[in-house]
Amino acid sequence: MNLRDWVGHCETVCDVVTATPYAALSATFDRPAQRPDDGTPLPELWHWLYFLPMPRRSEIGSDGHANKGGFLPPVSLPRRMWAGSQFSFHQTLCVGERLQRTSTIADVTEKTGRTGMLVFVKVRHDIHRQGQSDIALTEFHDIVYREAVKPDDMPPVPQAAPRGATWEKHWVPDDVLLFRYSALTFNGHRIHYDRKYVTEVEGYPGLVVHGPLVATLLLDLLRHQMPEAVLLSYEFRAVRPLFDVHPFDVCGAPQPDGKTIRLWAKDHEGFLAMQATAVVR
DSSP: OOGGGGTTOEEEEEEEOOHHHHHHHHHHTTSOOOOOOTTOBOOTTGGGGSSOOOOOGGGBOTTSSBOSOTTSOOOOOSEEEEEEEEEEEOSOOBTTOEEEEEEEEEEEEEEEETTEEEEEEEEEEEEEETTOOSOSEEEEEEEEEEOOOOTTOOOOOOOBOOSOOSEEEEEOOOHHHHHHHHHHTTOOOGGGTOHHHHHHTSOOSSOBOOHHHHHHHHHHHHHHHOTTOOEEEEEEEEOSOOBTTSOEEEEEEEOTTSSEEEEEEEOTTSBEEEEEEEEEO
């Protein structure tokens, strides 16, 4: 089977930006849970509360993900992770709007890495308002598939996080936070809520903090510190997983040009977990 045959495969999903998921994520972030009025701007990355994948129970694999095949290529490797994303923000999305998302498999690449076979899948998502052709948001989503953990696998050498943060916020994750984010995004991946599975099958020390959750917390820090800024683009890359057994910090530092913001997350030992760049005006 040639996985590159999936390049160009498309699907289209429609959804309505309703108020309750917005309020629920606000509460999850320890903010007031008022349901916003129609026309309220949707914070960047909160579009992940919508267009949710909804496989039937019989279509779910042992790890909690949908079975291989369908829209995504049928990669045989057992472990899957969200490696990063790149965004271009063209228009502000608002509560109450009817939206359409067109997703396209942009690329599929097979490689051999330090721990064995790897498959990288890049997906492009274009979101626009129903009945309008102008794209409001473009997102590229990088997915990596990996082999199962082997007893002699050596973890990658950790990278020290940058110093000199201008902003910093401390987060103490727990299983309730991770469960609520999984529920809000209809994410059945067991590494985020099933401690027995994640430690005994995947070999991790605790529940894995969602990469998209960390990416959202980085932008939440930016929005809090620069509430008037208009976000033009954002990209992030996962470097090292975070777990619910230790706290972590999200950090930011505006650059001299006044438009570029470096953002990063670091674990309890000061190692880099995620790096990101935002461009604002």
